[in-house]
Amino acid sequence: MKIVLATGNKGKLREFKAMCEAEVMAFSEILGEMEIIEDADTFKGNALIKARTIYEKLADENYIVISDDSGISVSLLGGEPGIYSARYAGVGASDKENLYKLIDALKEKGVERTPAYYTAAIAIVSKYGEYVVHGWMHGDVIAGTKGEKGFGYDPMFIPSGYDKTLGELDDEVKKAISHRGQALELAKPIIEMLQR
Numbered sequence: 319m320k321i322v323l324a325t326g327n328k329g330k331l332r333e334f335k336a337m338c339e340a341e342v343m344a345f346s347e348i349l350g351e352m353e354i355i356e357d358a359d360t361f362k363g364n365a366l367i368k369a370r371t372i373y374e375k376l377a378d379e380n381y382i383v384i385s386d387d388s389g390i391s392v393s394l395l396g397g398e399p400g401i402y403s404a405r406y407a408g409v410g411a412s413d414k415e416n417l418y419k420l421i422d423a424l425k426e427k428g429v430e431r432t433p434a435y436y437t438a439a440i441a442i443v444s445k446y447g448e449y450v451v452h453g454w455m456h457g458d459v460i461a462g463t464k465g466e467k468g469f470g471y472d473p474m475f476i477p478s479g480y481d482k483t484l485g486e487l488d489d490e491v492k493k494a495i496s497h498r499g500q501a502l503e504l505a506k507p508i509i510e511m512l513q514r
Contacts, residue, residue: 329469453500
C-alpha cells in the first residue's frame with residue numbers, strides 16, 4: 319500500500335519523509351493543490367478531517383493516508399495559539415508573521431520566557447479504519463528568536479532539558495524529542511500493520 323501525506327506544508331513533508339522508512343508522497347503529487355477546511359475544535363479532529371478528505375478523493379483502497387495537525391499552546395495566553403497556530407496572524411499568514419504575533423503577545427504580557435508545549439495529532443485512514451495518535455513536547459517560549467533551523471515557532475521554543483531553541487538544535491536532536499517524532503513513533507507500528 320502507498321502512503322500519502324495529507325499536507326501542503328513543506329516543513330512537515332520534509333520531517334515526515336525523514337522519519338518514515340517507507341516512501342511517502344504528498345497528496346498534491348496525485349491530486350494537485352486543494353484547500354481543506356479544518357474547522358474542528360481539536361488537533362485530532364482537524365487531522366481526521368484532512369486524512370478523510372484525501373482518502374475519499376483518492377478513491378483507491380491501495381492508499382494509506384496520514385495527516386497531522388499540530389501547534390503550540392502557551393498557558394499564559396489561555397492556550398493560544400493552539401489549533402490556530404498555522405493561522406494565528408490571520409488566514410494565509412506566513413510562519414514569520416505567526417511567530418512575531420506570538421512574540422508580541424508575550425511582550426504585551428511583560429514576559430521574556432514562559433511555559434508552552436507543542437501537540438501533534440497524527441491521523442491514519444485506510445480501508446481498515448481510522449487511527450489517531452498524539453505526541454507532545456514541553457518547554458518554554460521566549461519573547462524573541464534564536465537560530466535559523468526548523469520552521470514555524472521553532473526559533474522561539476526551548477524544549478525542557480535544553481538551553482537552546484529548536485531553531486538552534488541539530489535536526490537529529492529535534493527528531494528525537496519532537497512532538498511529531500513522538501507521535502510518528504506511535505504511528506509507525508500501525509502503518510506497518512496496515513501494510514501487511
